[in-house]
Amino acid sequence: MKIDELDGRLLTLLAAEPRIGVLEASRRLAVARGTVQARLDRLQTNGVIRGFGPDVDPAALGYPVTAFATLEISQGQGADVRAHLASVPEVLELHTITGHGDMLCRLVARSNADLQRVIDRVVGFDGIVRASTAIVMENPVPLRIVPLVQQAASQRE
Amino acid sequence: MKIDELDGRLLTLLAAEPRIGVLEASRRLAVARGTVQARLDRLQTNGVIRGFGPDVDPAALGYPVTAFATLEISQGQGADVRAHLASVPEVLELHTITGHGDMLCRLVARSNADLQRVIDRVVGFDGIVRASTAIVMENPVPLRIVPLVQQAASQRE
DNA sequence: GGATCACTGCGCAATCTGCCTAATCTAAGA
DNA sequence: TCTTAGATTAGGCAGATTGCGCAGTGATCC
Numbered sequence: 001m002k003i004d005e006l007d008g009r010l011l012t013l014l015a016a017e018p019r020i021g022v023l024e025a026s027r028r029l030a031v032a033r034g035t036v037q038a039r040l041d042r043l044q045t046n047g048v049i050r051g052f053g054p055d056v057d058p059a060a061l062g063y064p065v066t067a068f069a070t071l072e073i074s075q076g077q078g079a080d081v082r083a084h085l086a087s088v089p090e091v092l093e094l095h096t097i098t099g100h101g102d103m104l105c106r107l108v109a110r111s112n113a114d115l116q117r118v119i120d121r122v123v124g125f126d127g128i129v130r131a132s133t134a135i136v137m138e139n140p141v142p143l144r145i146v147p148l149v150q151q152a153a154s155q156r157e
Numbered sequence: 158m159k160i161d162e163l164d165g166r167l168l169t170l171l172a173a174e175p176r177i178g179v180l181e182a183s184r185r186l187a188v189a190r191g192t193v194q195a196r197l198d199r200l201q202t203n204g205v206i207r208g209f210g211p212d213v214d215p216a217a218l219g220y221p222v223t224a225f226a227t228l229e230i231s232q233g234q235g236a237d238v239r240a241h242l243a244s245v246p247e248v249l250e251l252h253t254i255t256g257h258g259d260m261l262c263r264l265v266a267r268s269n270a271d272l273q274r275v276i277d278r279v280v281g282f283d284g285i286v287r288a289s290t291a292i293v294m295e296n297p298v299p300l301r302i303v304p305l306v307q308q309a310a311s312q313r314e
Numbered sequence: 315g316g317a318t319c320a321c322t323g324c325g326c327a328a329t330c331t332g333c334c335t336a337a338t339c340t341a342a343g344a
Numbered sequence: 345t346c347t348t349a350g351a352t353t354a355g356g357c358a359g360a361t362t363g364c365g366c367a368g369t370g371a372t373c374c
Contacts (some may be wrong), residue, residue, distance in 0.1 A: 001217055011211060018209040020239060023330060032353045037332085047217040052175040055207040058303045063307045068225075068254065068261060070291075082297040089308040094298035096292040097225065104225060104291065105298070108305065134227075134254040134261060136180055140239040141251035143264070145213045149314065151246040152218045180361060189322045194363085317373100324368080330361070339352075344345100 001046040006031065008153025010039055017147050019050065062092070063108040064117050066136040069122060072144075073101040077127025084125045090118045107133075158203040163188065165310025167196055168206075172303050175209065220247070220274050223293040224288035226279060234284025243281045247275045264296075274310040 003011075009029055013020070022040065026033040042051045058066070073081050078101065085091045085105060094105040099113045107122065110116035115135070160168075166186055170177070179197065182188040198204045215223070230238050235258065242248045242262060251262040264279065266272035272292070279286045 003218060011213060014211045018211065021330060035352055036245065047214055050212040050214050052209045053212055054175065055173045055210055056168060056306060057204055057207050058302070059307060060204040061160060061305065063305065069305040086298050089304035091298060092302065092305065093300040095293045096295040096297065097293055099291060102291070134256065134259070136252045136254055138253040141243050141248060145215070145249065147215060147246035148215060148218065148220065148249065178361060192321055
């Protein structure tokens with residue numbers, strides 16, 4: 001979907017201050033309330049905005065350790081492995097990636113020691129041939145979307 | 158921070174239907190409005206809830222390709238490399254991970270061909286010794302937090 | 315026995331939302 | 345150039361929600 005400059009400003013504003021309502025947003029953007037409402041509807045209808053889910057910090061919940069695990073899956077076991085990984089709460093996301101049956105998943109744990117337990121649980125499943133884990137030390141760029149939105153918004157086409 | 162069962166239900170509810178207000182939430186949870194308000198305040202104060210930023214889908218914005226790149230950084234160049242990566246809109250997040258100056262970043266691109274451009278831009282910087290990229294094919298488990306929240310909420314201690 | 319803390323149920327003023335209308339603009343097509 | 349569909353604006357209205365405060369009540373901890 002094509003995003004224009006106003007959409008970009010709206011998304012940036014919402015990212016910065018998610019709690020503001022439609023009315024306040026329209027004031028900030030210096031447009032009519034109806035316009036903001038229409039833009040929001042359109043952005044949501046087109047799937048640009050998936051929702052406004054609460055952004056929960058695993059660290060604050062007691063899971064300060066994050067890690068990425070690359071898994072090698074044996075042929076034909078993909079579906080089972082996915083179901084298994086989906087059943088582990090500490091698996092925050094899972095991707096299948098290029099490579100011979102490879103998957104990449106993001107894990108969290110209560111401590112480095114606890115990470116061992118999580119990994120054991122993750123890889124202790126038939127079909128997972130090999131696993132290599134990288135522990136996250138710092139997060140210089142937390143998951144962000146604003147720069148991309150602004151690039152998309154400024155792109156004439 | 159310790160999360161109890163009510164916090165868990167509240168977070169789960171908010172994740173499922175982010176648009177509902179405090180009043181509606183209190184009805185769903187069968188507690189007083191003030192309680193929900195107090196819980197929300199506490200969760201936000203303690204950093205469990207970082208915010209309610211709009212969840213933007215890069216694919217809907219025209220960036221349907223996601224990839225993870227592992228970068229090897231030469232000693233002492235960390236800060237510069239971080240700044241460089243932070244300046245690239247297509248870099249959605251960046252982590253430093255275990256390994257000798259290794260970093261892991263999530264990228265998006267408009268197409269597989271465009272990904273080449275992004276990668277060139279990312280790695281075309283002094284201090285990046287080596288890079289290996291894995292393209293995401295499927296995303297069986299999108300970034301989620303509810304299972305972890307529920308586990309944390311049910312954990313007596 | 316206090317004392318503290320969380321929860322409840324209530325109320326009020328101010329604000330916002332959802333929905334609608336009419337007029338104006340704009341950009342693209344005939 | 346004229347026409348038309350879509351976007352934007354400025355208002356309006358009823359109803360719902362929010363922010364805030366307060367007293368009463370359990371429950372828990374010393």
